[in-house]
Amino acid sequence: xxxxxxxxxxxxxxxxxxxxxxxxxxxxxxxxxxxxxxxxxxxxxxxxxxxxxxxxxxxxxxxxxxxxxxxxxxxxxxxxxxxxxxxxxxxxxxxxxxxxxxxxxxxxxxxxxxxxxxxxxxxxxxxxxxxxxxxxxxxxxxxxxxxxxxxxxxxxxxxxxxxxxxxxxxxxxxxxxxxxxxxxxxxxxxxxxxxxxxxxxxxxxxxxxxxxxxxxxxxxxxxx
Amino acid sequence: xxxxxxxxxxxxxxxxxxxxxxxxxxxxxxxxxxxxxxxxxxxxxxxxxxxxxxxxxxxxxxxxxxxxxxxxxxxxxxxxxxxxxxxxxxxxxxxxxxxxxxxxxxxxxxxxxxxxxxxxxxxxxxxxxxxxxxxxxxxxxxxxxxxxxxxxxxxxxxxxxxxxxxxxxxxxxxxxxxxxxxxxxxxxxxxxxxxxxxxxxxxxxxxxxxxxxxxxxxxxxxxxxxxxxxxxxxxxxxxxxxxxxxxxxxxxxxxxxxxxxxxxxxxxxxxxxxxxxxxxxxxxxxxxxxxxxxx
Ligand code: B12
Ligand SMILES: [Zn+2]
Numbered sequence: 001x002x003x004x005x006x007x008x009x010x011x012x013x014x015x016x017x018x019x020x021x022x023x024x025x026x027x028x029x030x031x032x033x034x035x036x037x038x039x040x041x042x043x044x045x046x047x048x049x050x051x052x053x054x055x056x057x058x059x060x061x062x063x064x065x066x067x068x069x070x071x072x073x074x075x076x077x078x079x080x081x082x083x084x085x086x087x088x089x090x091x092x093x094x095x096x097x098x099x100x101x102x103x104x105x106x107x108x109x110x111x112x113x114x115x116x117x118x119x120x121x122x123x124x125x126x127x128x129x130x131x132x133x134x135x136x137x138x139x140x141x142x143x144x145x146x147x148x149x150x151x152x153x154x155x156x157x158x159x160x161x162x163x164x165x166x167x168x169x170x171x172x173x174x175x176x177x178x179x180x181x182x183x184x185x186x187x188x189x190x191x192x193x194x195x196x197x198x199x200x201x202x203x204x205x206x207x208x209x210x211x212x213x214x215x216x217x218x219x220x221x222x223x224x
Numbered sequence: 225x226x227x228x229x230x231x232x233x234x235x236x237x238x239x240x241x242x243x244x245x246x247x248x249x250x251x252x253x254x255x256x257x258x259x260x261x262x263x264x265x266x267x268x269x270x271x272x273x274x275x276x277x278x279x280x281x282x283x284x285x286x287x288x289x290x291x292x293x294x295x296x297x298x299x300x301x302x303x304x305x306x307x308x309x310x311x312x313x314x315x316x317x318x319x320x321x322x323x324x325x326x327x328x329x330x331x332x333x334x335x336x337x338x339x340x341x342x343x344x345x346x347x348x349x350x351x352x353x354x355x356x357x358x359x360x361x362x363x364x365x366x367x368x369x370x371x372x373x374x375x376x377x378x379x380x381x382x383x384x385x386x387x388x389x390x391x392x393x394x395x396x397x398x399x400x401x402x403x404x405x406x407x408x409x410x411x412x413x414x415x416x417x418x419x420x421x422x423x424x425x426x427x428x429x430x431x432x433x434x435x436x437x438x439x440x441x442x443x444x445x446x447x448x449x450x451x452x453x454x455x456x457x458x459x460x461x462x463x464x465x466x467x468x469x470x471x472x473x474x475x476x477x478x479x480x481x482x483x484x485x486x487x488x489x490x491x492x493x494x495x496x497x498x499x500x501x502x503x504x505x506x507x508x509x510x511x512x513x514x515x516x517x518x519x
Contacts, residue, residue: 070403071400071402071403071408073412074408074409074410074411074412075339075410075411075412076339076411076412077412079337079339079340080339114255114256116299116335119337165255166468166472166473167255168255194466194468194473196468199468
């Protein structure tokens with residue numbers, strides 16, 4: 001297999017959620033090498049880690065994000081694709097650490113205090129990571145204090161807040177205000193089913209997106 | 225008393241109840257408070273909700289037990305009270321319904337995802353079984369598994385209810401409309417797939433709840449009917465699409481507007497009509513009046 005074939009194959013594994021050889025899903029790829037084996041092979045063959053990232057993983061997650069936005073695929077397919085991406089990404093971690101592969105930036109994301117919904121937040125985290133960002137996921141029910149501590153440790157990061165309840169939209173507003181009071185220059189993006197563009201403006205956020213692919217576009221534009 | 229399915233086979237159109245969650249909030253339920261805890265703390269308030277739907281003309285009412293699995297109750301440290309809280313929920317609704325109206329024990333999703341390996345099918349089955357046993361002990365004659373989006377989780381709930389109680393089992397899922405006008409749950413289940421799998425699992429009545437107003441529900445009912453011409457069909461629509469305003473979600477369709485869709489919804493194949501988010505006893509009353517003229 002040459003470099004191009006290998007990267008195409010790896011991209012397919014991520015797009016369709018073939019995590020590793022043993023994984024039974026998707027049935028059409030049963031018994032074949034998955035994202036795990038192929039990423040390992042790519043590194044061993046000496047393919048540049050940035051090429052593996054850009055020409056396989058990011059390419060695939062881009063397609064996955066688009067299909068999800070168009071409702072051609074649903075939450076399970078998206079989650080399984082993200083799982084495959086993570087399996088491949090594990091082989092690239094040493095190169096991120098050494099600084100050989102540069103991330104586009106750091107993204108801190110969490111579901112705001114009082115809110116336990118994390119499916120949408122997780123999808124955003126996965127797609128943003130797949131798009132070449134370092135993601136710090138603070139989980140659910142995250143307080144302003146916890147966000148602020150993390151920003152202190154990562155002062156150049158962009159922050160993402162997720163809320164799924166009307167009651168916690170108010171919590172989002174409070175947290176945004178507290179963060180901005182302490183870090184006036186921070187870039188803050190918001191999302192979640194009940195959140196709207198108008199609401200994001202009202203609370204002084206930098207931007208809003210209704211889906212993960214839009215979040216990537218937005219983030220990329222903020223560092224461009 | 226005949227079963228709900230028997231009444232429908234005999235040609236009846238039936239009315240069920242409206243929203244519970246928003247009603248509880250109006251009566252003082254706080255964000256972060258467990259709705260099911262009220263079955264023991266404030267049974268009188270819960271009874272008032274049940275009674276108001278019976279008074280509005282419901283032929284059947286649900287129970288305050290949507291989040292009554294050990295998985296959901298564990299968010300409030302109440303996982304050891306599954307049986308008591310569900311039994312109490314059933315007793316309250318039975319008190320309002322009396323012996324001649326139906327009580328549907330409500331079972332909602334656990335919030336755990338099988339695809340991600342959060343839980344096993346067996347763990348889900350056991351949790352639903354525990355809840356169903358509590359509801360049955362409190363006197364429900366049917367169980368409604370609702371707001372489901374994942375087929376396997378729905379199957380675990382239907383099988384657990386069917387195999388461990390004598391209740392009639394109802395299953396409804398929440399569908400979203402795609403850009404091409406077709407319907408799928410957030411996990412990708414179409415109405416046709418729901419029908420095939422849930423009939424096999426033992427559901428006697430199927431349908432859709434939440435996520436849509438009456439207009440979309442007409443499309444969903446028609447899609448279900450294309451797959452199965454005879455299965456009794458229950459529809460619980462929201463009072464229109466949500467409108468977000470000043471940090472509040474509002475469902476603004478009026479009782480008159482909702483009642484105006486009832487004829488079209490029954491023509492599309494619905495046999496039982498009630499409401500979900502934003503519906504009130506008044507919505508139920510107006511819809512019941514339209515149905516009264518049909519029967
Ligand atoms: C699954 C679910 C749950 C699960 C959550 C499991 C989990 N691990 O997340 C459980 C069962 C635990 C749950 C609990 C509750 N829920 Co709930 N839940 C849902 C449901 C069905 C789906 C939410 C979801 O995951 N959608 C799919 C994801 C992919 O979409 P998403 O979250 O919107 O995210 C997308 C975008 O918004 C965006 N996005 C999200 N975050 C961010 C962040 C940024 C920065 C950006 C840019 C973009 C972005 O990208 C995502 C991908 O496209 C919705 C109904 C619905 N259909 O929306 C109700 C819903 C959100 N829940 C609701 C309620 C009321 C509750 C409870 C209060 C119920 C109760 N009485 O127990 C509790 C609250 C618990 C709490 N304190 O948080 C209501 C909210 C009403 C309101 N507007 O206030 C809803 C709308 C249902 C309803 N109609 O009543 N729920
Ligand atoms: Zn609803």
